[in-house]
Amino acid sequence: MxxxxxxxxxxxxxxxxxxxxxxxxxxxxxxxxxxxxxxxDKSVTHRAVMSALLPGAPSALSVRNANSGGAVRALLPALHALGIRIEAVDGTYTVTRGVPPVPQGIRPHPTVTRWPDAPYLQTEGSSAAARLLIGTLAGLGTSAVVDGDDVLRHRPMEWVVEPLVELGAEIDYLGEPGRLPVLLRGGVRRPGTVRLTVGSAQARSAVLLAAAAARLPVTVAHPVRSRDHTERMLAAFGAALTEEAGHVAYTGSPYTVAPVIDVxxxxxxxxxxxxxxxxxxxxxxxxxxxxxxxxxxxxxxxxxxxxxxxxxxxxxxxxxxxxxxxxxxxxxxxxxxxxxxxxxxxxxxxxxxxxxxxxxxxxxxxxxxxxxxxxxxxxxxxxxxxxxxxxxxxxxxxxxxxxxxxxxxxxxxxxxxxxxxxxxxxxxxxxxxxxxxxxxxxxxxxxxxxxxxxxxxxxxxxxxxxxxxxxxxx
CATH class of the missing domain: 3.65.10.10 (Enolpyruvate transferase domain)
Structure with missing residues (x-):
């Protein structure tokens, strides 16, 4: 079953x-x-499942040999709240779009007394789930609150939020500045070059996923070459990316999300x-x-x-x-x-x-x-x-x-x-x-x-x- x-x-x-x-x-x-x-691979699984949100993704996406650890599972209820269902059979995730959303319960926060009227997306302790989700939703222009557990609420999010804001996204911190929860009110809308201050692959991936979701030409300057799973996956879908020392650029070209992704x-x-x-x-x-x-x-x-x-x-x-x-x-x-x-x-x-x-x-x-x-x-x-x-x-x-x-x-x-x-x-x-x-x-x-x-x-x-x-x- x-x-x-x-x-x-x-x-x-x-x-x-x-x-x-x-x-x-x-x-x-x-x-x-x-x-x-x-x-x-946990990182590839995160990105494969997240690709179901991208424009033109198939109505049913199969992610084979998916990682089933808690860090990946933390992303999945948030996707349910966005109308995407994930079923697991024998190591394969079947990701289906367009199903009725399943709202998540809101986790209490010491300084947030009134939550915005937007889908609440709880990512528990997974920084990858939170950061990649923020980037993808900023590209789609989807209004939502992204939150985490008490540990994740203390981990830095400005690495992701600040470059997205440079590209025109409207993102508010609902609690402590630079930390979760955040409210996405408007998406990225202008092309350009952003310079990351950290070598985090999650930060670079969030910006690239935002650009891909918006079909927006963006160049990301980064201080350190770190894991490049997002670049490889987007290229496998047919997106046009170029790389040189310290920079990766997406041209805004069309691409097609594959119906089957092997992890x-x-x-x-x-x-x-x-x-x-x-x-x-x-x-x-x-x-x-x-x-x-x-x-x-x-x-x-x-x-x-x-x-x-x-x-x-x-x-x-x-x-x-x-x-x-x-x-x-x-x-x-x-x-x-x-x-x-x-x-x-x-x-x-x-x-x-x-x-x-x-x-x-x-x-x-x-x-x-x-x-x-x-x-x-x-x-x-x-x-x-x-x-x-x-x-x-x-x-x-x-x-x-x-x-x-x-x-x-x-x-x-x-x-x-x-x-x-x-x-x-x-x-x-x-x-x-x-x-x-x-x-x-x-x-x-x-x-x-x-x-x-x-x-x-x-x-x-x-x-x-x-x-x-x-x-x-x-």
Whole structure:
């Protein structure tokens, strides 16, 4: 039976506040070749589902191999409130336009006493859902309130709002300036060039989606090349875009949204079984169908530079415009040295994997540096600080310094009790590192991994990690 997201959710055996219990060591050490599959890319899924809003989108759009994590599901009730229904069957989202809207309940806000008479769109904790939705609706000229949960209400939105206002959009902050909730009253209406002050792919994508929705010629100047899924998807639809150093331009040309979009496997998710395999260092691991977009391969590239045996095979191009292939990991960390990230573009190519890279670095000899990471202070947590605290909980040495992290290897790491800080990336990084340590580790609240990777525990078990969920006793 199909699941209609936003009306009825998957049932889960435990809440996302449950703990993860990881026992060190690897099951079935004698297996020399393992193949595991990971879920569809979260970023591509967001953009594929959002494309149903664009002019000329088909009345029914199929998004295959869609990511079903909480960050994607957070977008779907907002689309229901706009008259778009999403059904899930066997990993495929069927996105249907023109159905009766399903209003969302308004979340109380300390300073908003009277809400505008406009559709209320709640995106929970997903910054991608909120920012891409603001951009797309600004392009369509759709009046709506975009809001989030209490955590997302404290994350910056001016990165998106200010360039859209430069293009003529009318957007008001209903609460704190620069934060959600926002009211969209009028759409972008004038072509031009906007200059982004941050390297955020969400900010650049919001502007490009606004331009595409309005068929408006726009040039976006950006300080750092970061993930370019929006550009690739629009180009796959036939939109005319040009790129040069520091700029991407959309000409305002027509395009046609494809009726079927295949989502490649998420490289950020493939990083976790890859890390677990490297910690144990036996045999070969293959992860097929992974998005090999260079703006997403930073985790693998940094470890390759440091000496890890990681290669890419079976190259192809998917319907979303993304390069795909198989990630192959051989051996372990025995010949791998400390890691260093100094270039902004490289940092953005692994921005979601920084906690995991830090966990690997704690197991390597020497001192590692992960820099250019100021943006991590504005994630679900201050991810520089929570990553350092996670490493320290294992007995490692990590220090926040300026815009990055210093991780000193060579210390004796130990199993124990580690907080996830309600941050899915911290939880999964901690569980991966715990698999390499003797004894049992409890990641408190670790089941928050479902935000991006509902299959995480299952995939890690396929790699030999001994991991289970347990009710939180707190």
């Amino acid at each position: 199909p699941v209609i997201f936003g009306l009825r959710e998957h049932s889960t055996p435990l809440t996302e506040s449950a703990d993860l219990m990881v026992t060190g060591g690897r099951e079935s050490e004698g297996i020399s070749l393992r193949t595991v599959e990971v879920a569809g 490649p496997a998420d490289p950020s998710l493939a990083a976790y079984p890859a890390a677990a395999h490297l910690f144990h260092g036996v045999g070969e691991l293959r992860v097929p169908g992974v998005c090999l977009n260079p703006t997403r391969l930073g985790f693998f590239e940094v470890l390759r530079r440091a000496g890890a045996d990681i290669t890419y095979h079976d190259p192809a191009t998917g319907s979303s415009g993304e390069p795909v292939g198989t990630v192959v990991v051989r051996g372990g960390l025995g010949q791998v040295g400390s890691v260093r990230v100094d270039e902004p573009e490289l940092l953005h190519a692994l921005i979601d994997e920084v906690p995991l890279l830090a966990a690997v670095a704690a197991s390597l000899p020497g001192t590692s540096w992960i820099g250019c990471a100021e943006e991590l202070r504005f994630k679900e947590t201050d991810r520089l600080t929570t990553t350092a605290r996670m490493i320290e909980a294992f007995g490692g040495s990590a220090e926040v310094r300026g815009d990055g992290l210093v991780v000193r290897g060579g210390t004796s790491l130990r199993a124990g009790r580690v907080a996830a800080f309600e941050d899915h990336r911290i939880a999964m990084a901690a569980a991966s590192l715990a698999s390499a340590l003797p004894g049992r580790t409890t990641i408190v609240g670790g089941a928050c991994y479902r935000t991006s990777f509902p299959e995480f525990a299952e995939v890690q078990r396929a790699v030999g990690v001994r991991i289970v969920e347990a009710a939180n006793d707190d």
